[in-house]
Amino acid sequence: MENIHIEELFRKYIEQTITEQELSHLHDFFQRKENQEEQDALLITYFSGEHTISSPLDVKAGIVKDLAWQGIREQLGMTHAPKYRKISWWKGVAAAASILLVLSCGFYFYKEFARKRQSASQFASLDIPPGTNRATLTASNGMVYQLNGAKEEIVVGKENIHYKDGDILPVKESIVKVTLSTPRGGQYRVTLSDGTRVWLNAASSLSYPTVFNGKDRSVTLNGEAYFEVTHNASQPFIVHTPDQAVTVLGTDFNINCYKDENSTVTTLVTGSVRLDGKGDAAPLQLHPGEQAVLDEANFDVAMVDVSLYTAWKDGEFRFKATPLVEVLRQVARWYDLKVDYTGISEDIKIHASIRRDKKLSTVLHALEKIGDVKFEVKERNIRVMHQ
CATH class of the missing domain: 2.60.120.1440 (Jelly Rolls)
Known part of the structure; x- marks a missing residue:
């Protein structure tokens, strides 16, 4: 595994496609102090950018959460409007360093991996290809x-x-x-x-x-x-x-x-x-x-x-303050789904750009994060619940 590219392993970790052996190798990389500069550069690449905060008391947690999700969105080919006000680049670096501290803890690293795998398994039945x-x-x-x-x-x-x-x-x-x-x-x-x-x-x-x-x-x-x-x-x-x-x-x-x-x-x-x-x-x-x-x-x-x-003709879903109900109608037509719209609030707005060549599980996972909702899926039938 000496020749494995760390950036590729980290990408696999973000996308939840990493194997146990690859995860162990990535964990060892984060545990070594001599890799500090490489670790910083890797995390800054994935998590830096313009982000915001919702409360002065939760600045650090908010930045870490938002930057982490930004990294995941980039891997999914998505973008959406940030939820918080802008912060400077050096705070982005500080957030990346905070994430580094979290990932350097072996127990938490493996625990998070297991949790994400379990979450992903809930969408296993949703692995429906795009239109x-x-x-x-x-x-x-x-x-x-x-x-x-x-x-x-x-x-x-x-x-x-x-x-x-x-x-x-x-x-x-x-x-x-x-x-x-x-x-x-x-x-x-x-x-x-x-x-x-x-x-x-x-x-x-x-x-x-x-x-x-x-x-x-x-x-x-x-x-x-x-x-x-x-x-x-x-x-x-x-x-x-x-x-x-x-x-x-x-x-x-x-x-x-x-x-x-x-x-x-x-x-x-x-x-x-x-x-x-x-x-x-x-x-x-x-x-x-x-x-x-x-x-x-x-x-x-x-x-x-x-x-x-017009983005649909170029292979994208693109939304800006679009009601979730309208978003799901587009998704339902493209993935041939039946959606139960009962109880979906008109206040849930979606800001996102998601490629239409992604599998359904990827799209629903993204919408869950953005809209703060949860999907219950049985075959091609979907019901929306609040988190």
Whole structure:
């Protein structure tokens, strides 16, 4: 074990993947006084940064706790807003030194390892993989084609429908209109015949013609999608949802119209779009950075951080003061779960960025730490409890 890299062992300890033999080697490293400088450098790397405190009487404990969790978050590919006010860099070093003292105690080191292993075992049944590229293509003639997940994207050409790499779908006859559908735990992309690209999120569907003829380019969306629309001033692009129509010439925007969200949310990244509600809502023009929420018969417009609403297409969950209920709806669609929302307080807000390629156990563990809640899980059914 002499050649084992200490940083790698410490990373394994943080991620709870370290073996008993590796743990023993890491423990010996922390016990040796001659390794003091290396120990300090290692811990500062993992635990230093900008953090805060909640009470002057608990400064040291608060800093250690927050910095330790920061180190874990970095390993999980997460970030979230700190809970305390900022402290200086030298206090971060002091906190790292405090952690060093704790880890240097052999009894505590092994005890903490055992405790974390026991905690992790509670999520063993949750080792559910994240969603993948999965979708079906239903033709207007009723034929259903299961798409290849490894291909990730289909392209509607003038003569055929093919994958982005050129492989042609085995469509046996000419079709006029198709519907691309993703299940819970699935996503897919499509390039339409005009060059417009669409990212389709989980549990969503997009219906479109194989060729855009006529005065406009109309598609129908259920669920959530991100659009990069090819400019064509003479043929507007129109996205129809159950409650509104979005008309554009060429722009980038996101639409969320899931039934369980109880509103239709349109977020504009670039360009300009016009929204027409199906009810009494007056037509609305959106500008870059604006978001329109159609709730019942009214549009509510506000400037937003668009990255929070488009991060999903780049493989991230991103939340900023997002109610836990809303967070769990996104997680449930991506991991194909059933969630009991009974008794979840609207006061629980989540600040986080978590990669969508993580297994469910990692995501739930992170949300427990951030939201101060506890999850009870049976198969794919989840109930939320307060700590």
